[in-house]
Amino acid sequence: MRRSFEDMKILLRQQNIKLSHHRLKVLEYLAKHHIHPTVEQIYDDLHKEIPTLSKTTVYNSLHALANAGLVRIITIEDNETRYDLEVEPHGHFKCERCGIIFNFTIDIDKISTNELNHFEIREKSVYFKGICPTCLQQVKDNDYWRIGI
């Protein structure tokens, strides 16, 4: 499912989604930075490069790209929506301490259950939460024996 930038452009053209400069920049940002950014992050970073960019346009672009099936919306926490390029099915692990979201591979088919035999499944999401190795190490170094987040 990982696509080249050119493939993505073709997909957008097929769906009559205009390849505006700003839209391509958002797409390029997601392709370059696999950090599951928030709208805020994307806006802040791109704004440095494109001072005229507005947050509305970032929203518009992400929605357009999500509708085209190129971008996946990630909602682990209720107060922050994150975005990622749509790639092979994978799980997301969010560190409760540093906030970074890590990908991990999963065999998504193993999760299926015959209880859902008569359901039409369109999207499968697997979200874990906890503490990442880096934060575990930092906590250990600081002699905290219990992590209060």
Next chain:
Amino acid sequence: MRRSFEDMKILLRQQNIKLSHHRLKVLEYLAKHHIHPTVEQIYDDLHKEIPTLSKTTVYNSLHALANAGLVRIITIEDNETRYDLEVEPHGHFKCERCGIIFNFTIDIDKISTNELNHFEIREKSVYFKGICPTCLQQVKDNDYWRIGI
């Protein structure tokens, strides 16, 4: 993990969480209605019974109960937080047409991956989206061949 109402009260007392009338009502509501309600739903329903209840208190109660480990916060969609009693690990399927959230059993351990060996996993969530059998039937009855949600 399914607990009796009395067990839950004991758990709350142990954690120094006061058993106020309103808090118990919210807990009772969740125990009776396994519909993964939003704050709005809980407030609307309980408000009929307890006219003095405020939405702030519903929020407070849910947070207190979540901190005590009795309530699970479900965020499938970014614009609506839902709440459920904490029970055995299970997956959630949200119908994109009617909005109902269904539970399904999963073997959560099967999802684990050695990529996360050095991570401390505290919470595992499995969210599916799609169309439920009832909606599939309704769509069929209406001669829609494609579902545009």
Next chain:
DNA sequence: GTTCCTGCAAAAGCTTTGCAGAAGA
């Protein structure tokens, strides 16, 4: 008598909408 809870109102965030002007095809 302390502590914690409650509820109102206001504030804070994030996201969407309306609209005029600009850019794309």
Next chain:
DNA sequence: TCTTCTGCAAAGCTTTTGCAGGAAC
């Protein structure tokens, strides 16, 4: 030229916060 995109400001939602009064223990 016609459609679509952009950006500003304002509106809309949900959730949080501050604070005074009240209930619980």
